[in-house]
Amino acid sequence: MSLERRKTREVTVGALKIGSEHPVVVQSMTNTDTRDVESTVAQIEELVAAGCELVRVAVLDEQAAWAISRIKDQISIPLIADIHFDHRLAIKSLEAGVDALRINPGNIGGEKNVDKVVDAAKAHNAAIRVGVNSGSVERALLDKFGGPTPEAMVESAMQHVAMLEKRKFYNTKISLKSSSVLHTIDSYRLLAEKCDYPLHIGVTEAGTLLRGAIKSSVGLGVLLWQGIGDTLRVSLTDDPVQEMTVAWELLRSLGLRHRGPEIISCPTCGRTEIGLINLVEVVEKRLEGVVDPIKVAVMGCVVNGPGEAREADIGIAGGRDKGIIFRKGKVIRTVKGGANLLNAFMEELDKFLIERNK
Ligand code: SF4
Numbered sequence: 348m349s350l351e352r353r354k355t356r357e358v359t360v361g362a363l364k365i366g367s368e369h370p371v372v373v374q375s376m377t378n379t380d381t382r383d384v385e386s387t388v389a390q391i392e393e394l395v396a397a398g399c400e401l402v403r404v405a406v407l408d409e410q411a412a413w414a415i416s417r418i419k420d421q422i423s424i425p426l427i428a429d430i431h432f433d434h435r436l437a438i439k440s441l442e443a444g445v446d447a448l449r450i451n452p453g454n455i456g457g458e459k460n461v462d463k464v465v466d467a468a469k470a471h472n473a474a475i476r477v478g479v480n481s482g483s484v485e486r487a488l489l490d491k492f493g494g495p496t497p498e499a500m501v502e503s504a505m506q507h508v509a510m511l512e513k514r515k516f517y518n519t520k521i522s523l524k525s526s527s528v529l530h531t532i533d534s535y536r537l538l539a540e541k542c543d544y545p546l547h548i549g550v551t552e553a554g555t556l557l558r559g560a561i562k563s564s565v566g567l568g569v570l571l572w573q574g575i576g577d578t579l580r581v582s583l584t585d586d587p588v589q590e591m592t593v594a595w596e597l598l599r600s601l602g603l604r605h606r607g608p609e610i611i612s613c614p615t616c617g618r619t620e621i622g623l624i625n626l627v628e629v630v631e632k633r634l635e636g637v638v639d640p641i642k643v644a645v646m647g648c649v650v651n652g653p654g655e656a657r658e659a660d661i662g663i664a665g666g667r668d669k670g671i672i673f674r675k676g677k678v679i680r681t682v683k684g685g686a687n688l689l690n691a692f693m694e695e696l697d698k699f700l701i702e703r704n705k
Pocket of ligand 1: 613614615616617618619620646647648649651652655
């Protein structure tokens, strides 16, 4: 079964095309000081290696805006400048070569400033993301709807978008973020009915690795399952590189995109004969950097392991003093336990990847 995406128009961000005719894009945001070009580029490179396709940096002052050109020279993915309130920083970032702005036109000091930003965005072929958070909804809308309800957030976003449309600017995507999963789902569903702009989806302030991964997976999973979402960010209070693992696993679970190994490992039980938790960690570590979408099984006993992980392209099952390596449930090698087993497995894995890429 493949999920049907909600029809959205095409938006261009640098070399990237976004919309329902294109794959859902994995996005992140750096947490370095943007003025520190070296650290920011290093973090973006790590993110790219882990699967990031679009990245946002915070632009807090002029120095950060000018740093953009040096950052852009050294990275391979499109860059978004995150700007609050200051139209001059937006224009400087565009002049420095940024591919998109995250800015709300209603918050930058009036119509004249919106004219200037939109003219500069058009001149530089840049996109604009309107991003409404539950904390940023205007007072009048809070009064009208009795709080930052999904209706208030959607109306706020559409007001910002109308300011762009008035100037015939349509290279726009929209986000509506809340730290509540249900609120996020309701808001995006409502917005999806009101426009055909691509939507950037995320649950904001989702929390630390485990809790944030769960909240993001539930919220984004429900939306993606309903066809909503053209770019996504899993926000975590952690190293942003961790966001990539969660994002790609989420897309894989829904059959939307596939990247890197899928590790199938058994939950362990009374039949487990080896230190499986440690073995999975070692296998995962050894597979870091593999981009091919393969299924790899790591199982706790030689009797049931190959059968339980029959769908795996290649697998390892450990016994007390011997282990086996199997492909699609068939044993291809029996090896004495310990380090030998892991080395033999990696040999077989390399062989498998070479054969598959022939
Ligand atoms: Fe238990 Fe073996 Fe199944 Fe793992 S593969 S859960 S050890 S029976």
